[in-house]
Amino acid sequence: MDINATLLGQLITFIILVWFTMKYVWPPITSAISEREKKIADGLEAGERAKRELELAEHKALDIVRVAKSDAAHIIDLAHKRSVQLVDEAKEDARVEGKRILEQAHEEFARDVSRTKEELRLRLAGLAIAGAEKVIKRNLDATTQANLLDDFVAEL
Amino acid sequence: MTTEALTTAEYVQHHLNHLTLNLKTMSLGSDGFWTLNLDTFIISLVTGLFIILIMRFVAVRATAGVPGRLQNFVEIILNFVDKSVRDSYHGTSKLIAPLALTIFLWVFMMNLMDLLPVDFLPRAVAPLGMPHFKSVPTADPNMTFAMSITIFALIVFYNFVIKGWHLGREFLTKPFGAYLFPLNVIFRLVEEFVKPLSLALRLFGNMFAGELVFILIALLPWWAQWLPGGIWAIFHILIITIQAFIFMMLTIVYLSMAHDKH
Numbered sequence: 207m208d209i210n211a212t213l214l215g216q217l218i219t220f221i222i223l224v225w226f227t228m229k230y231v232w233p234p235i236t237s238a239i240s241e242r243e244k245k246i247a248d249g250l251e252a253g254e255r256a257k258r259e260l261e262l263a264e265h266k267a268l269d270i271v272r273v274a275k276s277d278a279a280h281i282i283d284l285a286h287k288r289s290v291q292l293v294d295e296a297k298e299d300a301r302v303e304g305k306r307i308l309e310q311a312h313e314e315f316a317r318d319v320s321r322t323k324e325e326l327r328l329r330l331a332g333l334a335i336a337g338a339e340k341v342i343k344r345n346l347d348a349t350t351q352a353n354l355l356d357d358f359v360a361e362l
Numbered sequence: 363m364t365t366e367a368l369t370t371a372e373y374v375q376h377h378l379n380h381l382t383l384n385l386k387t388m389s390l391g392s393d394g395f396w397t398l399n400l401d402t403f404i405i406s407l408v409t410g411l412f413i414i415l416i417m418r419f420v421a422v423r424a425t426a427g428v429p430g431r432l433q434n435f436v437e438i439i440l441n442f443v444d445k446s447v448r449d450s451y452h453g454t455s456k457l458i459a460p461l462a463l464t465i466f467l468w469v470f471m472m473n474l475m476d477l478l479p480v481d482f483l484p485r486a487v488a489p490l491g492m493p494h495f496k497s498v499p500t501a502d503p504n505m506t507f508a509m510s511i512t513i514f515a516l517i518v519f520y521n522f523v524i525k526g527w528h529l530g531r532e533f534l535t536k537p538f539g540a541y542l543f544p545l546n547v548i549f550r551l552v553e554e555f556v557k558p559l560s561l562a563l564r565l566f567g568n569m570f571a572g573e574l575v576f577i578l579i580a581l582l583p584w585w586a587q588w589l590p591g592g593i594w595a596i597f598h599i600l601i602i603t604i605q606a607f608i609f610m611m612l613t614i615v616y617l618s619m620a621h622d623k624h
Contacts, residue, residue, distance in 0.1 A: 209507065210398070216402065233421075
């Protein structure tokens, strides 16, 4: 083993290699690595945050559903009450209307009866007079006839 | 092996020689200190460029989105190095982590050359008129010392910059107290100078020994080579990785020691 000028040559080579590595190799690669590490850390953090947000949203959704359910129950209750009320009202209306129609019918019937009675009375009077005419076989003057008719009618 | 039959000693000797360039005459051959081990130089350069180009390729196309296979692979290594640095170094220097990464990858790649068949590269370059070729740069002390001396320079630099005057007190009073200050100074100097020495010699020793075992295995008859060769190669996969890791780890530890005040 003899030391010679090779030592100097290798010394220079070594220094150049180290300088090059320090200047052009180490920084880009390490910065890429640390940048990736940061990216991964950010990604993990974002995932964690999203999970928390999802949980919050789920809670909120449950709250909304609960409120909606109670609202719906309330509305259904109201509707029930209203429908019962409507039915009652309709019943009442129908009763009143029925009564009214019945009364009307009664009145009409009464009117018909009295009219018919009147008619019958008149016809009976006519018949009676005709009968009387035939019985007495003579003509009464018009005034007497009318008086007789009136008396007869009044007697009926 | 060259064409003429070689003895065992000659074969081993042949494989332990570097391909050298005489820097004074700029021709193959050696001349004392002004000699360049071309094989070490070329292989380390090729592996270094290979790493740097791949890393740069990944760095340019690095995305913070879904990474591709290559980026993923590089990121795994980078995170591993970064974690090792963070575990033992608590300073703010932007140099330590890239330095550790460079050391780990480069040392690993150069160690990996040990797994090439021992005769592969020497045979491949022989037709080009190159008599010797050692394919493992980290089995060359020039290579390992070049790195450890750079690291030593950084240790000294950080010691002065971070500690300032405190360094003087540390030199004089630790570990035996102010009254034994000559002993403290000697102790500290030895401690500091042993760091680059141990760093360089550990890697060199491991790789040199590993290569030597491969050369010895290559001396066996062809039908007996596969078993020890296989075992040693598999074991060596572990060694080259561990040695690269140790070199990186000790660099980090030494530099963090240079930062810590006692």
